[in-house]
Amino acid sequence: MAHPGSASRIRFWLVLFILGLLLSGVTAFPLENEVQGLDKLLHTEWLEPISRSTGLLPWLNLVLEGLSRTNAQYPFLAYGTDWLAFAHLVIAAAFIGPWINPVRNKWVVAWGLIACVAVLPLAMIAGPIRGIPFGWRLLDCSFGVLGAIPLAICWREIGDLERTASAPR
Numbered sequence: 001m002a003h004p005g006s007a008s009r010i011r012f013w014l015v016l017f018i019l020g021l022l023l024s025g026v027t028a029f030p031l032e033n034e035v036q037g038l039d040k041l042l043h044t045e046w047l048e049p050i051s052r053s054t055g056l057l058p059w060l061n062l063v064l065e066g067l068s069r070t071n072a073q074y075p076f077l078a079y080g081t082d083w084l085a086f087a088h089l090v091i092a093a094a095f096i097g098p099w100i101n102p103v104r105n106k107w108v109v110a111w112g113l114i115a116c117v118a119v120l121p122l123a124m125i126a127g128p129i130r131g132i133p134f135g136w137r138l139l140d141c142s143f144g145v146l147g148a149i150p151l152a153i154c155w156r157e158i159g160d161l162e163r164t165a166s167a168p169r
Contacts (some may be wrong), residue, residue, distance in 0.1 A: 006160050006161050006164070007102065007157075007161065009153070010098070010099075010102045010154050010157045010158060010161075011064070011099055011158050013153050013154050013157075014095050014098055014101070014102075014154060016039075016100045017095060017112070017147065017148050017150045017151060017154075018095050018096075019093045020143075021088050021091055021092035022089065022092050022149065024088045024143070025085045025086070025087070025088030025092065026085065026089075027082050027085075028082075028084050028088065029085050030083035031078070031081055031100065032064070032067045032071050034062055035060065035064045036064060038060060039057075039060055039064050042056065042057050042060060043057075046055065054135075056116075056135075059133055059136065069085060069115060069168070076126055091135060092114075093114075094108055095112065096106060098154065098158075102157070102158045102161060103158055103162055103165065106155070106158045109151050109154050109158065110155070112147070112151045113151045113155065114150055115144075115147070116144040116147040116151065117144065117148065118144070119140065119141060119144025119147075120141050120144055120145075123140040123141050127140070
């Protein structure tokens with residue numbers, strides 16, 4: 001049986017999902033500056049031993065070198081990550097439909113769940129081809145898993161709404 005606040009819960013979880021997409025999108029624009037900041041943080045006295053021993057610092061230094069050289073010599077390549085950022089923002093906008101009318105637009109939630117699941121094979125297939133360390137691929141996979149949680153809750157709540165709407169009164 002549906003709970004009285006199903007639509008409110010759906011909207012809460014959709015807003016959380018949308019905010020995650022917006023944050024992911026906006027942070028994809030200033031990559032070099034962000035990686036420089038993270039590099040500086042990982043070089044602090046208390047984090048450097050951990051970040052070195054886990055392999056994070058050498059990996060991050062390689063990423064920063066790649067970004068710096070590429071942006072200096074071939075800045076047009078960053079246009080690809082600009083489009084990645086834009087895609088996150090546009091995908092976030094698609095979830096306004098289910099926020100307005102969850103039952104009519106439940107297909108967007110289904111599509112989002114499929115996209116979240118698709119993150120896993122992409123990270124595990126393309127990651128090794130691109131030389132991405134396994135731990136970093138797991139981090140990428142976590143975005144798909146974490147994104148699927150609010151969408152799965154929405155999917156269940158939308159089902160409750162549908163059953164309530166079709167129940168005899």
